[in-house]
Amino acid sequence: MKIDYRSEIDKIRNSLKNYYNKQFKSEEEEYIENKKVKEQIKKLIIQVYNDSNLSEADRGYTIKVGVELLAKNTGCAEDAEIAEDILDCLFDDMKILSQEDVDNFYEQYSCRRWY
Template sequence: MKIDYRSEIDKIRDSLKNYYNKQFKSEEEDYIENKKNKEQIKKLIILVNNDSALSEAERGYIIKVGLELLAKNTGSAEDGEIAEDILDSLFYDLKILSQEDIDNYYEQSSNRRWD
């Protein structure tokens, strides 16, 4: 079964947009929803990495788009912590991301303006 990764990315993008327009009853509820949405990017990257039907170039492109989406939706310290957990897992634990992927993420990250 071929997965339409563009539509998966669009779904994640929509859930991130919807998150920013939501009101939450508590900070904990907000955090859980934020983390859940960003974890979708991690799941997508793992799925793409394991999809043998994709070429190396296609895999690299979709992973790059996923990381850019994560970077563009990382602004607060809490966002940064969630993103770091995702990046650490994909880089150190699962060995999916390369150093170049990590560098590209930080180039896209809005936190960079404070460097």
């Protein structure tokens, strides 16, 4: 069964849009939702990495899109903390991301404009 990763990425984009438009009762509830939505990106990257039906080029491209989606939705310190946890897991622990992927994240990272 072939998975349509573009459609999966669009679903995550919609989840992110919904998260940003939602009102939360507490900061804790907002943090939990933020982490949950961004964990979808992590799960997608793991799924893509393990999908033997994808060519190396498609796998690399889709992982790059996922990393850029995470970067473009990382703005505040809380976002950065969530993103760091995801990157640490995918790069250090699971060895899924390359150094190039991590560098790409920091090049796309939304907070970078403030430095």
